[in-house]
Each structure stands twice: as structure tokens, then as C-alpha cells.
Amino acid sequence: MPLVARGSQGVLDIVDPPAVASNHGSLAADGDMLATSLADVDLHVAPRFSGSFVAQPATPLATVLANPASFSVNKRAAVSSVVTVATDVEPFVDRLVQWRLDTPGCTDVERPALHLNSAGASLPTKRTVSAITEYIEFEARNGGYEAADLVNDGKAVHGSIARLVHAEGPHEVALAESGRAAWASAFYGIPFQPGDVILTCLIEYGANYVAFLHLRDTKGVKLDMLPHRPDGTVDAAAVGRCLDEHGGRVRAVAVTHVPTHGGIVNPCEAIGREIRRWNEAHSMDPHRRVLYAVDACQSVGQIPIDVADMHCDILSATSRKFLRGPRGVGFVYVRNDVIPVLNPPTLDHYAADWIARDAYRMNATARRLEKWECSVALRLGLGAAVEYALDVGLDTIWTRVRWLAAYLRTKLRAVPGVILRDTGTDLCGIISFSVAGWPAAELRTALQRTYYVNTTVSTVGQARIDLESRQLDDFNRASVHYYNSRDEVDRFVAAIAELASTHPPRVVDSAEV
Ligand SMILES: Cc1ncc(COP(=O)(O)O)c(C=O)c1O
Structure with missing residues (x-):
């Protein structure tokens, strides 16, 4: 029995879900992003990437349902559209x-x-609550500094986050007291010159947008919009042309992956590919290339994130939302070659070594964005939340x-x-x-x-x-x-x-x- 799917750009409005659940029929999307056919137990997925359809080998639907993780990121995105929307089976x-x-x-x-x-703030697991409360008691019995020594200042969390977002390692991760503080520690560190352009998106988070306006007023940068598709997402295919139109003045592209206020998801991987392509044709020097900053506050913990796939230079998130960590802590990833470019707006003797009476040396890792004092308990709580998410x-x-x-x-x-x-x-x-x-x-x-x-x-x-x-x-x-x-x-x-x-x-x- 033929199935009817309406929609475009990945939205499938399935008219006859029970037939899909029984694995019979054929399915066709009239949109331009997904073309899917379902014949008996075979699911044929042909997602469109960067303008062309890429046919994937036919895959038994049962295999997809049993193990969606076995599909590569791009295939998985398309397959899960079908699996989640087309079946009546709660996964x-x-x-x-x-x-x-x-x-x-x-x-x-x-x-x-x-x-x-x-x-807003998700429900934490017992593992997260115990990591925090047990440490607070440990601190009370041992003394704050002494307890911190025993858990190496909670530094293991950097490694957990690196694994979560597929960073090179803990040296690319910095912690702060919130997602916004983490984002700002990196973004304000970009050495903007007057006349530099920041390109951003329709759904950019309010605090980030205020920062752009602040940078406009304090540093003389200009602010402009990326091209968008009618559905409100950034038009990744038009990003290169937009960068051309700004004649090499774009210093940063800042995109919110998932906004605070709705279900829309920006195509951050596709945007990153286009920026990288443009940089490769112009300059890959991190001091000159277009830097790409992703606010992933609402996506980390609900959507798999891979900073290599996104080709992003900066990616920030908070602990308390979909990651299910405690309030009061957030993190930022900074690509290794961009760390030396960032000049943080404030420094202390942890972010930089005070090496002589009149000299300091900034830390070579993302730690240059951190401050010395922190809540080790909250960091351990975030670490526990990240490990739980990785386990799930x-x-x-x-x-x-x-x-x-x-x-x-x-x-x-x-x-x-x-x-x-x-x-x-x-x-x-x-x-x-x-x-x-x-x-x-x-x-x-x-x-x-x-x-x-x-x-x-x-x-x-x-x-x-x-x-x-x-x-x-x-x-x-x-x-x-x-x-x-x-x-x-x-x-x-x-x-x-x-x-x-x-x-x-x-x-x-x-x-x-
Ligand atoms: C998209 C987005 N970015 C940034 C933030 C800021 O995170 P935090 O409140 O941890 O600073 C939020 C918080 O709601 C958000 O939704």
C-alpha cells in the first residue's frame, strides 16, 4: 500500500503510520531533502547533502530500528526522521x-x-546529585583545598566533555560558571578590529546578540545576518556567497544551534563545511580566517555533537539543560589552533602565569579562559552528568x-x-x-x-x-x-x-x- 509523505527539507508528515510500522508499502517525500522508499522490509534512504541526492544502500527497516547508531551522522539524521516520525513504536x-x-x-x-x-533546567540523575553532595561533605571533612587536591580539582570533567563533543582532548575545553559566561570568555577574546564583520542568525540567543551590539559600540565591528531559508534556518548553501559579498571583512560567524525558544535546529555541520571551504580558498591561518562559533547550549545533551563534523572553532554549552548537570557551570570548546588567537577580556594568575614582576604568559590551553576559583562540587556534578549521558x-x-x-x-x-x-x-x-x-x-x-x-x-x-x-x-x-x-x-x-x-x-x- 503506498504511503503518502508530505513536506520538504526533512519534515515528513506521514499519513498512514500503521502501514509503516508493518513495514509494507512505499514512501515518498515530495520535498527536496529526503526521498525515501519503503518496500517490504527494505528502507531506502536518500538524503540530500549540499544540493545533491546521495543514494544510500537499501537497509532493512528492522536493522535501522534495532541499531540506529550504526548509521553515520548524515545517514542517521535522515534515518531517524523516518524512524521517529514514521513508526508508532516508542523507541x-x-x-x-x-x-x-x-x-x-x-x-x-x-x-x-x-x-x-x-x-530551562533538566532533572539531574542520582549519580549527579551524589557526586555533588558527597563531595561537599568530603570538602567539609577535609578542607576545601585539600579535598580539591584529592580529586585533582575536578579536572577529569574536561576529559569527559572532550569525549562528549569529540574534541581532540581536555586541553580544548574550558569551564565557566554558565553557558553564557563560557561563550563570552571565548567570543570576547577574538581580537576584533574596527570594520570587522560578525555574521549571525535569526535565532541567535539574546545574550549573544547583546554582546554583538556591545562589540559594535566598543570595538567598531559591524553586524550582519547570514542568509536564511524560508523555514528560518541558515541557508548553508549561500554562506560562501555571503562571505564573498562582505569582501573578506567577516571575522566571525556566530550561530545558535538550537534556540532557547523553539524546536528549530540550525544546520551547523553544513554551515561549518561551507565556512571551511571558504577559508580553504582564502586562508586557514587562525589569525586571519573566519572563526565559527556555535552556541550549543540547547543542543548538547539532546543531539549528538561532533566538533570535527561541525568544523567549528568555538562551541559553548551549559550544564543544567539537556545535559542534566547542576546549575552554575558551563563549558566552551576551542579548537586547538584557535586557542593562541584568543585574548581573553580578563586574566588571572591561573589563566596566565605571572612569570616576572612585569610579565605574564597566557596558558597555552583553553585554560586561559578559566578563572582560578570555582565550585569543584559543581564541576564533579557536571562530569557525572556527562558520563551518564555518554552511558545512555x-x-x-x-x-x-x-x-x-x-x-x-x-x-x-x-x-x-x-x-x-x-x-x-x-x-x-x-x-x-x-x-x-x-x-x-x-x-x-x-x-x-x-x-x-x-x-x-x-x-x-x-x-x-x-x-x-x-x-x-x-x-x-x-x-x-x-x-x-x-x-x-x-x-x-x-x-x-x-x-x-x-x-x-x-x-x-x-x-x-
Ligand atoms: C541558546 C542559549 N544560549 C545560551 C544560553 C545561556 O546559558 P546560561 O544561562 O547557562 O548562561 C541559553 C540559556 O537559556 C540558551 O538557551
């Missing part, structure tokens, strides 16, 4: 009980909160996040009054939406107080360029993670359906609460 459900048992926030019987806010497997996490998000969107779409706000076509675990008649903040409060559902609100100040272009001030945001269950999604959608059919309550003054 990795056999591991869910263990993941939930490992998560204190999922086993609290007193107050069974439903946490759909991993994009980033491919597993991504497959499940996409499945849950697709399931949630499908259910929400069916609720009268719900407006899905996500732009983009290849969507992740952040779902943005509004409910007719409900101001976003009131809906969030009602969800939390009446249904114990944690969600949040995205506002124009977080992503002004994007929201202004859509004439929106705010909307609601729910974010799923792999430890969320299908039942939880159903519970959330039922709450939304109930609220959508009522009017918001009278606004309660905070003094009355």
Missing part, C-alpha cells in the same frame, strides 16, 4: 524504567511533578527526544485552540505553542499550580529578531527529554486540552499568593 521504552529510577524527580510520590522544562548514548537520547517531541506535537496539533509556534523543519525536543485566549504566563502558572506540569514562557527579549519578525511577544515552551514517558506527554496534552476549553482565571496579585 527504547525498555530502558525507560531504569532512567526514571535513576532520576529522583521522576520518583517523587509526594508531588508527582511532570517536568517538561529540560530546556547520545544517539539513543536523540532518537527518543525526537520521537517524544513528534508525538507531543501531533497530539497538541489536534487540540482545538492550540497554535504550534515552531519554525524550522527538522525539529528537536523544544516545543513552542500558544493557547487561544490564554496569556502565556497565565497558562504556565495554571499548568504548574493545577496540574504540576513544569513548562516555561519564551519572550521577545530572548530572541528579538525572530519573535519580532513573527510579531509575537511571547509564547509557551514545553521541552521533553528521553526520561519523559509517553504517559507524561498524554497527561500534559490532557491538561492543555482542559485549559484550552476554559477561560483563564482572574489574574492573581502576587501579594495575595
Whole structure:
């Protein structure tokens, strides 16, 4: 039986999922990115890369479902579109009980909160909580410095992060107190000259954009937009032309992989390939080439990240979101040959050695971006979170996040009054939406107080360029993670359906609460 798939650029809106689940029929996407055919048990995947279709060998669907990780990154991206959207089978459900048992926030019987806010701060595992609390006690018994010596200042976390993002090694990783601080320590270190251009994207995170404006005012740099596709993602194929048009004045391209406010995913690998190609034709000298900075705060921990595949020079993230680490810590990766280029805005005697009364020497590793004082406990907590994510497997996490998000969107779409706000076509675990008649903040409060559902609100100040272009001030945001269950999604959608059919309550003054 033929299956119908609508959409383009990777979005497949499958009309007949049960037939897909039974592995029969043929499937065709009328868009230009995916062409897929499914005949009996054979899944033939032909993703489009950089403008041309690349045919992959036909693969039994059962093999794909059993082991999506066996596909290379590019194939996997296409295959998981099909697997997550086209089947009615919840992936990795056999591991869910263990993941939930490992998560204190999922086993609290007193107050069974439903946490759909991993994009804000996710629920940590017991392993992460123990790493922090046990160390704090260890510190209390041994003394802060002495305890730190015994765990080598928590330096192992640099190695864990390097493995997570496929960096060369720990020397390319620096820690800071947040994702934004980590990003800024590297980005402000780029030696911008007046007239240099920063190119950025529609969904760039608000704090980064403010930094660009600040650099405009303090360093005389210019700010311009990368070319975009109609779906709001950066048009990777047009990046080279855009760099040409700026006549060699572009010093940095800054892209947010996944924004704070929605499910859109920028094609960071394709953008990186185009920048690299342009650099190769002009100069690969890190002092002169276009530097590529990726804000991966919302993608690290939900999407497999490979800095080599992305060809990025800088990549930053925070601990508390999809990585499930503690608050108060973040990290930045800096490509080895770019480290000497970065001149951090502030230095201390840890980032640089004080080698003579009037001289210092900056550390040769990414440590030049760090500060001496830090919370070793939080670093150890982040290390535990990274190791847990690696144990679960980033491919597993991504497959499940996409499945849950697709399931949630499908259910929400069916609720009268719900407006899905996500732009983009290849969507992740952040779902943005509004409910007719409900101001976003009131809906969030009602969800939390009446249904114990944690969600949040995205506002124009977080992503002004994007929201202004859509004439929106705010909307609601729910974010799923792999430890969320299908039942939880159903519970959330039922709450939304109930609220959508009522009017918001009278606004309660905070003094009355
Ligand atoms: C895309 C993005 N970048 C950067 C940040 C900043 O991270 P942090 O709050 O850890 O500084 C956030 C936080 O929401 C974010 O969503």
C-alpha cells in the first residue's frame, strides 16, 4: 500500500503510520531533502547533502530500528526522521524504567511533578546529585583545598566533555560558571578590529546578540545576518556567497544551534563545511580566517555533537539543560589552533602565569579562559552528568527526544485552540505553542499550580529578531527529554486540552499568593 509523505527539507508528515510500522508499502517525500522508499522490509534512504541526492544502500527497516547508531551522522539524521516520525513504536521504552529510577524527580510520590522544562533546567540523575553532595561533605571533612587536591580539582570533567563533543582532548575545553559566561570568555577574546564583520542568525540567543551590539559600540565591528531559508534556518548553501559579498571583512560567524525558544535546529555541520571551504580558498591561518562559533547550549545533551563534523572553532554549552548537570557551570570548546588567537577580556594568575614582576604568559590551553576559583562540587556534578549521558548514548537520547517531541506535537496539533509556534523543519525536543485566549504566563502558572506540569514562557527579549519578525511577544515552551514517558506527554496534552476549553482565571496579585 503506498504511503503518502508530505513536506520538504526533512519534515515528513506521514499519513498512514500503521502501514509503516508493518513495514509494507512505499514512501515518498515530495520535498527536496529526503526521498525515501519503503518496500517490504527494505528502507531506502536518500538524503540530500549540499544540493545533491546521495543514494544510500537499501537497509532493512528492522536493522535501522534495532541499531540506529550504526548509521553515520548524515545517514542517521535522515534515518531517524523516518524512524521517529514514521513508526508508532516508542523507541527504547525498555530502558525507560531504569532512567526514571535513576532520576529522583521522576520518583517523587509526594508531588508527582511532570517536568517538561529540560530546556530551562533538566532533572539531574542520582549519580549527579551524589557526586555533588558527597563531595561537599568530603570538602567539609577535609578542607576545601585539600579535598580539591584529592580529586585533582575536578579536572577529569574536561576529559569527559572532550569525549562528549569529540574534541581532540581536555586541553580544548574550558569551564565557566554558565553557558553564557563560557561563550563570552571565548567570543570576547577574538581580537576584533574596527570594520570587522560578525555574521549571525535569526535565532541567535539574546545574550549573544547583546554582546554583538556591545562589540559594535566598543570595538567598531559591524553586524550582519547570514542568509536564511524560508523555514528560518541558515541557508548553508549561500554562506560562501555571503562571505564573498562582505569582501573578506567577516571575522566571525556566530550561530545558535538550537534556540532557547523553539524546536528549530540550525544546520551547523553544513554551515561549518561551507565556512571551511571558504577559508580553504582564502586562508586557514587562525589569525586571519573566519572563526565559527556555535552556541550549543540547547543542543548538547539532546543531539549528538561532533566538533570535527561541525568544523567549528568555538562551541559553548551549559550544564543544567539537556545535559542534566547542576546549575552554575558551563563549558566552551576551542579548537586547538584557535586557542593562541584568543585574548581573553580578563586574566588571572591561573589563566596566565605571572612569570616576572612585569610579565605574564597566557596558558597555552583553553585554560586561559578559566578563572582560578570555582565550585569543584559543581564541576564533579557536571562530569557525572556527562558520563551518564555518554552511558545512555547520545544517539539513543536523540532518537527518543525526537520521537517524544513528534508525538507531543501531533497530539497538541489536534487540540482545538492550540497554535504550534515552531519554525524550522527538522525539529528537536523544544516545543513552542500558544493557547487561544490564554496569556502565556497565565497558562504556565495554571499548568504548574493545577496540574504540576513544569513548562516555561519564551519572550521577545530572548530572541528579538525572530519573535519580532513573527510579531509575537511571547509564547509557551514545553521541552521533553528521553526520561519523559509517553504517559507524561498524554497527561500534559490532557491538561492543555482542559485549559484550552476554559477561560483563564482572574489574574492573581502576587501579594495575595
Ligand atoms: C541558546 C542559549 N544560549 C545560551 C544560553 C545561556 O546559558 P546560561 O544561562 O547557562 O548562561 C541559553 C540559556 O537559556 C540558551 O538557551
